[in-house]
Amino acid sequence: MRIACPFCGERENGEFTYLGDASPKRPNFAVDSGESPERVEDAFYDYVYLRDNVAGFMREYWYHGGGCRSWLIAERNTVTHEFRSVTAAPGVGASKPVQAGE
Amino acid sequence: MADFSWNTQSPLQKALVAGRHGVASAQAGVTLVEVRDLVLVQVMARRGKAADTAKAAKKLFGVDAPSTPKAVAGKTATLVWSGPDQFTVLAPRTDESSQIDAMSQAFSGSASLSDQSDGRCLIRVSGPRGRDAIAKFSSLDLHDAAFPVGAAANTAVDHTAVNFYREANGADGHPVYSMLVFTSFADSLWHTIVDSSLEYGVDTSRTRAAA
Ligand SMILES: [Zn+2]
Numbered sequence: 001m002r003i004a005c006p007f008c009g010e011r012e013n014g015e016f017t018y019l020g021d022a023s024p025k026r027p028n029f030a031v032d033s034g035e036s037p038e039r040v041e042d043a044f045y046d047y048v049y050l051r052d053n054v055a056g057f058m059r060e061y062w063y064h065g066g067g068c069r070s071w072l073i074a075e076r077n078t079v080t081h082e083f084r085s086v087t088a089a090p091g092v093g094a095s096k097p098v099q100a101g102e
Numbered sequence: 103m104a105d106f107s108w109n110t111q112s113p114l115q116k117a118l119v120a121g122r123h124g125v126a127s128a129q130a131g132v133t134l135v136e137v138r139d140l141v142l143v144q145v146m147a148r149r150g151k152a153a154d155t156a157k158a159a160k161k162l163f164g165v166d167a168p169s170t171p172k173a174v175a176g177k178t179a180t181l182v183w184s185g186p187d188q189f190t191v192l193a194p195r196t197d198e199s200s201q202i203d204a205m206s207q208a209f210s211g212s213a214s215l216s217d218q219s220d221g222r223c224l225i226r227v228s229g230p231r232g233r234d235a236i237a238k239f240s241s242l243d244l245h246d247a248a249f250p251v252g253a254a255a256n257t258a259v260d261h262t263a264v265n266f267y268r269e270a271n272g273a274d275g276h277p278v279y280s281m282l283v284f285t286s287f288a289d290s291l292w293h294t295i296v297d298s299s300l301e302y303g304v305d306t307s308r309t310r311a312a313a
Pocket of ligand 1: 007068070
């Protein structure tokens, strides 16, 4: 399996590390929002532990540690291993004024 | 109290045994050289300062810093891409502190610098069979069309990070590849390259970086 890093070009998958689903968003509750502790706990439980078991395309984090050391987001078909797209994760490089993380 | 002093030595002090190894043909298929006396600085643009960093690099080195995996020869240094909005400056060592000072001033406010001069080892592979030897341990596509003169790549060799780039062809017309590796892994990589080169005959030596 080869992965086309948007910075380095096509490389063997041994240069990359798989992190997992890129879809979950970290819950964002204001300290004084009055949200019930149960709801906050449920949201974090979901974010930390619960994952969909997708058969087909999913968005995934991959780290090109053996290359440009950038975090990437790939659309990969979990059934066929086809990569539909590989793009830089938000915050990669210094050009974009975005902080790391989504 | 006796003055304490640091004595720098090559990370290949033991591994590099100068001379011919492997097949004793008239001409060695591979030439393997450790390049010493380099100043090596990692330049990383700060958040939102990529354009300022590029401008500073152009002013100091007279060339555009690489924004894609390439090695670019500037006035006093070679700039090798090492990731998005970052590159490595390689210069023959003349007066290290003034060389570093000049860079610190030039990139003040736009980029963070990290002196890697004694943190990396530069190994150069050339000769008619150099590419064949590399093909045994690297998964990079080194065909001329895919990896021409001036191409660069961050890659992993034997699970070790290597900054790889291609220099101008040698006098013999064959490609010349340079590899920057962490000093603590240099010994291991050196042995890997020598082992891969034995069947072609390999000449090993050490040289100073050319100004
Ligand atoms: Zn990459």
